[in-house]
Amino acid sequence: MNKTDTDxxxxxxxxxxxxxxxxxxxxxxxxxxxxxxxxxxxxxxxEDADDYAAVLNLCYDDDKMRRNRIKRFQDxxxxxxxxxxxxxxxxSRFVIDAVDGNTVVVxxxxxxxxxxxxxxxxxxxxVRYTLTSTGSSFQIQEKVVRLLNSDGVLNSFSYxx
Amino acid sequence: xxxxxxxxxxxxxxxxxxxxxxxxxSMYSSLELFEQEQEKIFRKTWVWVAHxxxxxxxxxxxxxxxxREPVIVVRDxxxxxxxxxxxxxxxxxxVCEIHKGKTSSFQCPYHGWGYGLDGSLRALPxxxxxxxxxxxxxxxxxxxxxESYQGMIFATFNDDIEPLEDFLGAARKWxxxxxxxxxxxxxxxxxxxxxxxPMNWKVQLENTTDAYHFPIVHKSFLQSLDExxxxxxxxxxxxxxxxxxxxxxxxxVMIPELVDLDxxxxxxxxxxxxALAQELRDEGYPxxxxxxxxxxxxxxxxxxxxxxxAACSMAFFRILTPVAxxxxxxxxIAIGMEGGPxxxxxxxxxxxxxxxxxxxxxxPDDAEVWxxxxxxxxxxxxxxxLVNRGIEKEFQGDAGPRGxxxxxxxxxxxxxxxKRMMQE
Numbered sequence: 001m002n003k004t005d006t007d008x009x010x011x012x013x014x015x016x017x018x019x020x021x022x023x024x025x026x027x028x029x030x031x032x033x034x035x036x037x038x039x040x041x042x043x044x045x046x047e048d049a050d051d052y053a054a055v056l057n058l059c060y061d062d063d064k065m066r067r068n069r070i071k072r073f074q075d076x077x078x079x080x081x082x083x084x085x086x087x088x089x090x091x092s093r094f095v096i097d098a099v100d101g102n103t104v105v106v107x108x109x110x111x112x113x114x115x116x117x118x119x120x121x122x123x124x125x126x127v128r129y130t131l132t133s134t135g136s137s138f139q140i141q142e143k144v145v146r147l148l149n150s151d152g153v154l155n156s157f158s159y160x161x
Numbered sequence: 162x163x164x165x166x167x168x169x170x171x172x173x174x175x176x177x178x179x180x181x182x183x184x185x186x187s188m189y190s191s192l193e194l195f196e197q198e199q200e201k202i203f204r205k206t207w208v209w210v211a212h213x214x215x216x217x218x219x220x221x222x223x224x225x226x227x228x229r230e231p232v233i234v235v236r237d238x239x240x241x242x243x244x245x246x247x248x249x250x251x252x253x254x255x256v257c258e259i260h261k262g263k264t265s266s267f268q269c270p271y272h273g274w275g276y277g278l279d280g281s282l283r284a285l286p287x288x289x290x291x292x293x294x295x296x297x298x299x300x301x302x303x304x305x306x307x308e309s310y311q312g313m314i315f316a317t318f319n320d321d322i323e324p325l326e327d328f329l330g331a332a333r334k335w336x337x338x339x340x341x342x343x344x345x346x347x348x349x350x351x352x353x354x355x356x357x358x359p360m361n362w363k364v365q366l367e368n369t370t371d372a373y374h375f376p377i378v379h380k381s382f383l384q385s386l387d388e389x390x391x392x393x394x395x396x397x398x399x400x401x402x403x404x405x406x407x408x409x410x411x412x413x414v415m416i417p418e419l420v421d422l423d424x425x426x427x428x429x430x431x432x433x434x435x436a437l438a439q440e441l442r443d444e445g446y447p448x449x450x451x452x453x454x455x456x457x458x459x460x461x462x463x464x465x466x467x468x469x470x471a472a473c474s475m476a477f478f479r480i481l482t483p484v485a486x487x488x489x490x491x492x493x494i495a496i497g498m499e500g501g502p503x504x505x506x507x508x509x510x511x512x513x514x515x516x517x518x519x520x521x522x523x524x525p526d527d528a529e530v531w532x533x534x535x536x537x538x539x540x541x542x543x544x545x546x547l548v549n550r551g552i553e554k555e556f557q558g559d560a561g562p563r564g565x566x567x568x569x570x571x572x573x574x575x576x577x578x579x580k581r582m583m584q585e
Contacts, residue, residue, distance in 0.1 A: 044520060046352060054503070056352030056495050056510050059520040068385045072522055078381035080529035117536070151260065153355045153490050156525035 001099065013106050013131065014094050016138045021089050021110075024160050029070040032160070037132060037139045038063045044145045044161065058150065073158075084158035085116035091127065102133045103141070110145070112161065124148045125161060165543045173197065175583040179576045182549035189361040189538045189546075195486035202469055202582050203228030204318045207328050209471035209480055210234050210244055213312040214349035214499065215261065220278060223261040226482045227305065227316055233257055233267070234314060237278040242309065244316035245280040245302035256302070267302070280304050311336050312348060313471070313478075331406040331560035335465040339473040341422040344457030344505070345450065346498035350478075351510060353494040354518025360531040362470075362483040363579075365491060368527065369464050369472040369479060370403060370413050370571025372396065373550065378530055382522040385515075389432050401462075401566030404558040409468025409578025411571030415475075419462025426452040434459060440504045457498070458505050460512070466571055468578050477513060487535050493517040493524065548572040 001009070023032050036042075044058035052060060061069060073081045089112040098105040110125045130142040145161040147154070166185050173194060178185045187194060210225040211234040222235035224247065231247040233256075247255045249269035256267040256276060266283065267276045274285045280302035288295065305316040308325035310333065315325050326333065340348050358365070368374070376383065376397060383391050396415040403413045414420060418428070426449060430438050434455045441451045460476030472479040478494040495513040497506040516523035551568025564570040 046354075053507055054510075056354070057514060058354065058518055060511065060514055065515075069522070072381040072385060075381060075384065077384065078522075078526055079378060080525040117532070151355075153357045154519040155356055155358075156519045156528040158525060158529075 006096070009099070009104065010094060010096055013096065013104060013138070016131070017091050017094070017106070017108065017129065020140075021091050025087050025089055027073070027084070027159065029073060029160075033066065033070060035138075035140050036063070036066065037141050040140050041142050042066055042140075042160075043143070044147065044150070046150050048146075052144075058147075058154075069160075078158075080156060081158040083116075085114040085121075087112055087114045087159050089113075089161075097128070104131045104133060104138070105129070106131065110161070114157075114159065116158070121155060123161070127161075166545050167543070175580045179580045181573060181577075182552055183545035183547050184576055186538050186542050186544060186546060188363060189535065190486060192486050195361075195483070197583065198483070199228045201585065202579070203230075203483065205582060205585075206319065206322065206469060207308070207315040207317050207325055208469070209313060209467065209478075210316045211314045212348075212350050212478065212494065212496075213242070213309060213314060214347070216242065216314075217349075218263065220263045220265055221261075222257070222264060222278075224257065224259075227318065228483060231255060232305065232316065233302075234316075235264075235278050241279070242307055242314055243279050244305045244307045244314070246305070248303065249274055250282065250300045250302065251285075276302050311340050328408055329410070329467070330408055332408075332410040332412070332465060332467060335406070335412050335463065336473060338421060338463075339461050339465060342457045342461060342476065342496060343498050344422070344454040344501060346501040348496050349499035351495040351497040351506060351513075353492050354513075354521070354524070355490065355492050356519050356524065356528065357484070357488060357490045358528045358531050359487055360489055360535040361486060362481050362489045363575075364531050364534050365481045365489050366466070366469065366575055367548075367572045368531065369466045369474055370411050370575070371569070372401070372403070372413055372415055373567040373569075374530070375415075378526045379523050381526065382516060385522055387433055393431070397567050399566065402558070402563050403566060403568050403570040404563040405561030405570055405574035405577075407561055407574075409575045411466045411574040412463055413466070413566060413571055414463045415566060416462030419456075419459065422456050422461065423453065426456065428456075430455055431459065434508075437504055437508050441502055444502060444504075446502070454498070454502060454505050458508055458512075466575065468575055476509070477517060548576065 042061040043052050045052055046057055049055045072078050076082050089110055091108045091110050093109040095107045097107055107128045110127050112123045114121050125145050125147045128144045131138040132141050178188055208227045211223055215223050216234055216236045219236055219238050222233055225232050225234050232244050233247050234244050236242050247257055249256050251272055251274050254269050254271045256269045275283045277283050282297045282300045305318055306320055307316045310325055310329055383394055400417050401414045405411050438451050438455050465473040470481050480492040482490040484490055497509045518524055548569045551564040555562045555564045562570055
């Protein structure tokens with residue numbers, strides 16, 4: 001790709017990921033599910049691995065688990081998510097790692113602040129997306145969120161990264 | 162049972178803080194009491210520090226805690242396990258800040274004092290300034306007495322305490338049953354979830370023996386299961402029980418048919434494990450072994466609570482660390498089969514992630530109610546915390562008092578031990 005194509009792609013990807021971030025902060029989870037390819041995997045690892053299925057993660061969600069997780073958030077029977085913490089997140093430092101046909105791999109940094117019980121907590125993460133271009137937009141093939149202290153002592157989360 | 166506690170005149174007298182049927186609010190909130198607990202409980206009894214599979218090889222080590230004190234658990238060249246305080250004998254710097262790994266020695270970063278895997282002081286730079294009578298053998302890392310049972314490593318600062326096996330007593334039978342989750346293979350750890358909750362450590366200690374909360378707090382988890390599994394986990398109407406096992410330990414049997422995982426192997430394989438069973442058959446495992454492995458993957462039907470900091474909780478180890486009077490760190494350690502089929506271990510991992518840890522369908526709801534307890538005890542200091550459920554219907558079980566699965570028999574067991582230790 002020439003520089004103009006690369007800049008265009010970066011801008012399109014950035015717009016998509018910012019809209020995903022807004023959807024997650026607004027907890028519009030049905031809209032979030034629509035961003036996914038059915039075979040997509042949403043993973044929060046504890047440690048680096050070649051095959052996350054072979055190790056323990058914070059979450060390793062296929063389509064069924066993603067839907068179960070969202071249902072749990074929405075049904076109102078989970079005390080930790082009724083109400084959940086409110087969040088504000090920013091994604092930046094986008095780098096396109098690879099482009100192969102319709103597939104784009106992009107990495108970025110994320111800061112998220114949560115607020116509950118009048119207490120704020122700050123989380124930072126490296127995020128790597130594998131996206132499939134649909135022409136006008138993208139779908140998520142894989143999203144790997146590696147919290148800075150993923151192998152340390154965390155708190156429980158009532159929202160998604 | 163509903164009488165108030167004289168909060169104004171509450172002392173640190175264990176006899177006034179703990180009655181058989183209730184405890185005082187300050188049990189969760191008194192800083193002074195918390196400090197005493199570190200001295201009289203966590204420094205005086207056997208504390209769970211690691212599982213043997215976390216330090217598998219010569220030179221393997223991992224960091225752990227005994228109460229608030231940082232310790233290193235390490236396997237030496239002869240295969241013996243040592244537990245020692247992570248603090249240089251010279252000027253107190255920690256000698257290791259790597260969570261786990263392999264090494265041949267520990268060296269203090271400040272002045273270079275070097276220690277062997279058994280904690281002995283091996284060498285120090287420019288020793289001549291200490292004079293001829295400096296005795297290296299008196300300057301090893303501070304070592305704790307260390308004993309193991311079924312791969313679970315415990316350590317204590319108390320040289321006079323009874324052997325670990327005696328301390329575990331009637332709990333040993335349940336540890337043996339729990340380890341059948343190896344399905345014929347040795348049990349090994351498969352990683353852990355760690356999270357911190359703003360609560361007193363005893364709130365967590367109680368919870369592992371509290372079945373009463375399960376259908377309420379974990380309704381959203383139950384709703385995420387298939388019908389058959391949901392029925393298995395709806396156990397308050399069943400034949401389960403809680404039994405006091407002595408020394409503060411207790412067992413809570415929730416699913417009686419999953420107590421002995423080697424029994425009833427011809428029982429129908431639950432629907433959610435059918436795919437795994439078929440995968441194992443396709444790999445060539447004989448039918449009886451398939452059934453044994455599949456049954457083991459589903460986990461045990463009981464929680465074993467070991468005073469003061471450990472639990473064998475259905476399918477994982479739950480370890481608590483008291484950090485402050487109102488803060489407790491928790492480890493949920495996944496376990497699987499050493500050398501067992503990959504597919505079985507993978508399913509164990511997915512089941513662990515489903516309920517446990519910061520993003521599980523269960524733990525975050527637990528953490529929420531535990532924090533709500535700590536927030537609640539800011540009010541009504543004169544109100545007792547009730548642990549009297551089922552007290553009148555309790556009867557003598559195999560090892561001690563036994564009650565209905567939803568009774569608070571296990572909490573009464575833990576608080577009786579708490580009182581005994583705090584009075585010594």
